[in-house]
Amino acid sequence: MKIYSCCGNDSIAKKYNCAVCGKSEFEEKEVSDNGTVYxxxxxxxxxxxxxxxxxxxVVLVDLDEADAKVTSRMEEDVAIGDKVTLDRIEDGAYIYKKAS
Amino acid sequence: MTGAYVHGIGMTKFGKLESSLKELLLEACTEALNDAGRPKIDAVYVGNFMGGSISNQEILGAIVANDLGLGYIPSTKVEGACASGGIALRQGLLGIMSGEYDTVLVAGAEKMKHAETADVTQAINAAMDTTTTEKNAGLTFPGFFGVLANRYFHETDATKEHLARVALKNRQNGVNNPLAQFPKPTTLEEIMAARMITDPLGLFDCSPMTDGAAAIVISRKKSPIHVRASSQVSGPTKMQDAVNLLSIPAIGESGRLAYEKAGLGPEDIDVVEIHDCFSMTEIIAIEELGFYNPLEGWKAVEEGRTQVNGEKPVNTSGGLLSRGHPIGATGIAQVYQLVRQLRGNAANQVDGTPRIALAQNLGGTGSYSTVHILERV
Structure with a gap:
């Protein structure tokens, strides 16, 4: 999962400008898709x-390696705190599954 | 202090109605104009969200000016999702505050019940950022508040029963409001057992689709009801970008700004209409507006503090949950109820005739919020 960071805020989506400093260049880093059900x-x-x-x-996933969340769809039922990982990207949506 | 005063109010019955969008709008406007004594109107603002997508009808401002014979005056349709009405009112107030207009007619209207639920849900989804992966994942508008509610339950001792108590209170209030959509009483058991819309929100936790309109005449000329403050802010447009999912910063910030402009605090407010698009939203809003501490709003609900006879009466009209939620009309309908409270002739009139009233209108999943504070002078 690609993360865009600036001024201490991480996001999986890139904005045009940082809300804190106004700059349009974001630090990009690749992190694990793994996360926890928020x-x-x-x-x-x-x-x-x-x-x-x-x-x-629809599951809001807190990524393990970034201070960012991902809204995903899951076929399995989950509870808060469950460990999950990316299964696939389908029609522009992140489809997660329970981590085995 | 806006220096603008409320001169007239009007509101149609809310529910499933035969009248067209135009007829609803004109009915509410005519009542407000008559209530104000038919003053000369300098401008018109209309709040509406889905006239184009569901009724194939725009130019609502010009329709009002033309059909009501108001002359060659400026008129504007305002869109801000479910806050369209509140933003329209604010635009009217700004027109007066700028010195450009003396007297303004502001209305809100929506026609939804003739369309299929799936199509209306789709149209409402336009109030999210539809270019995102979270929209592609299937997140809906109610779904956002379902996700929020499950996390709220996780971090507090609140349960689905506290949501049900909000729905029950607002239904009890709505039963006494002849203009409300739902005249039928209900029980906690019926609310808890209702079919699920988006877990944990059941049918009674969600505001309905509604036809209806409301209107208000404001002027720089004095009347017994002064608009003491008007505020508006924008907030996050995506769930995954919320810094704290259990806070809707647009509500808190619009409240803070309004209190500052009014020189008042949450303790000064006698009666409240807030944007209970979902039962969960009412609990978040009473926290964000400073009536109760963060993560403790559910306790106030449990203790009955927000009932008509409680210390902070919230949604004496029945709120969106029971008065109904014709999207563009809601922000104006809130003010309609508060003016009736300040005049002393409201449905569920609060004892002792309140002096200070607050309306909070939310758009999107926290994308817009307006707050208006009214004062009986």
Whole structure:
């Protein structure tokens, strides 16, 4: 997972400017995809484009090697604190799975 | 101090209505204009979110000016997701504060019930940053608050029952409000057992789809109700970038700014309408606005402190959860209820006729927040 950092803030998404210093150059580093479930929800009522896969889990993953989180989708049910890892990237979404 | 005063208010019934978006808008505006004594209007602002995507109807500002015969005056449609109404009101106030206008008509309207739920959910998702991997993962608007709620439960002793108590309070309030969408009483058991929308939020934890409109006339000319402060801020647009998921900084910051402008604090507020798009959101908002400590809002709910007869009455209208949530109208409908409270003729009138009232309107998952503080003078 690529992390963009500036002024002590890590993010998996690059912004145009840092909210603290205003600079547009971010430090880039590659970290492990592994993380811990920070929180989650199971979505039963989905928008039209996701209705065919509902219900599905949306899981906020706290990355182990950065102070950043990733919103992912998971097929398995999870609890806060579970260890998870990236399974695949599908249609622009991070699909996570439980770490074995 | 804005130096602007409330002269008239109007609001349609909220719910599933036969009237078109235009008819709802004109009905609320006409009531507000009549309540204000038909003053000359210098400008119109209309809050609306999905008129284009769901009803194929824009130019709402010009429609109001034209159909109500207000003349060749400036009119503007304002979009800020669920805060469209609050932002429209603020734009009207700024127009008066700048000296450009004496009297402004502000309205909010939405028509949602004619469309399919999946299509409305899709349209509401436009209130997130739709270019992100988290949108691609299937995160929905309610889903954000579901994720937040599960973490809140993890870090506190709050449970789903505390969310249900928020929903129950707002339903009890809504039952007494003839304009509210849901007139039917419910029970804690029914709320707890309702079908799941996005775990742990069930049907009663989520604001409904609603048709409705509300309007307000404001002027630099004096009236018994002064708009003591108006504030607006922007916040994070992505869940994964929240520094603290259990804080919605847009709410806290808009509250802090409004208190500063008003020269007041949370302890001075007598009656409150806040943006309970979800039961969880009401708990976060009463914390962010300083009524209760962070991570302790659920205790205030448990102790009944936010009920009509409590120390800090919150959402005496029934809130979004029971009054209904016609997106663009909500910010104005909140002010409608507070003006009625200050006038002493509200549904669920607070004892002793309150003097200071606060409305907080949220857009997106914390992308926008407005706060307005009203004062009976």
């Amino acid at each position: 929180s989650f929800t199971k979505i039963h009522i989905a928008p039209a484009e996701f209705a065919h896969i509902a219900p599905y889990n």
